[in-house]
């Protein structure tokens with residue numbers, strides 16, 4: 572764990588302790604600090620903003636109630652993301668299991684500042700991600716997006732490390748089969764220029 | 766690419782190393798080894814290029830824009846709502862959650878309101894007979910919430926020692942209505958009850974005792 576992570580975790584723990592005593596300001600601080608991360612993480616499960624907000628609140632509802640039962644075996648962030656993951660899966664089960672919009676984000680909801688290159692990369696990514704199962708997308712996000720270790724991911728998904736490895740493996744095989752036709756070729760050419 | 770056993774093994778080793786090298790969490794010798802392998806293996810080079818691209822794409826700012834303040838406001842009002850309706854379920858909860866709920870309610874509503882909340886209309890019906898006045902109206906009546914794990918014998922001896930008679934309850938939240946045998950003793954009894962172990966709450970049953 573890097574120093575910055577340790578500091579952040581320490582802060583999170585203090586906030587949880589205050590929440591056990593019913594401190595809503597602590598809840599608000601923790602909520603604001605995780606909102607962006609959870610938004611991003613959950614956007615790999617579903618593209619529906621309303622559902623994402625609902626899941627974030629379900630997650631923090633549980634965090635608020637269970638703050639006292641956090642035993643500290645893991646980082647607070649691992650614990651919270653794990654809760655968000657389970658709330659997310661539950662929401663998907665209840666709302667039907669087609670988590671990703673057919674055509675991705677509607678044009679008008681694309682941020683206007685998105686430069687063409689980013690847009691291309693984003694499209695490339697969503698073409699690949701839509702072929703993956705929800706669990707595979709989560710593993711890809713946690714490993715490549717967040718930079719978690721296999722152990723972290725196993726803790727978040729509450730499954731054996733071997734299962735995470737298998738999900739990562741299958742996700743990569745699928746992505747390799749789907750993606751090269753898009754931007755992969757260009758990139759390889761770019762890279763081979765000395 | 767030659768498909769000898771060695772290249773197979775090296776390629777699968779390279780394949781496994783890629784995410785961690787990209788994350789910068791691989792040991793330096795693993796990164797060095799991978800760099801070396803990539804230099805001589807086109808297939809792995811392609812895979813690595815794609816993996817780098819994947820990492821780049823996943824690092825783009827999320828395209829879902831939500832206002833945290835809106836969500837937070839919604840969450841806080843959900844917590845408020847729950848605090849007010851929990852009284853209906855608390856009996857099934859553990860002592861600890863019941864105590865917490867009581868504490869939250871005391872904070873949220875103020876003790877006077879709590880007295881009324883705890884004593885919802887029909888909760889006492891089974892104990893009332895036609896000849897009895899409503900406990901609500903009985904002079905000197907007190908609402909008492911004992912611990913869920915208090916033994917019946919202890920409860921009985923407590924009632925006996927304070928000369929209290931149960932006229933209602935327990936209701937949904939485990940509250941009883943008791944009256945002192947001497948109506949003038951209400952204030953003293955209240956204080957004694959509040960000081961006792963195993964009593965979570967003792968409040969006058971009427972708004973102005």
Ligand SMILES: [Zn+2]
Pocket residue numbers: 775776777779802806807808809810
């Ligand atoms: Zn290779």
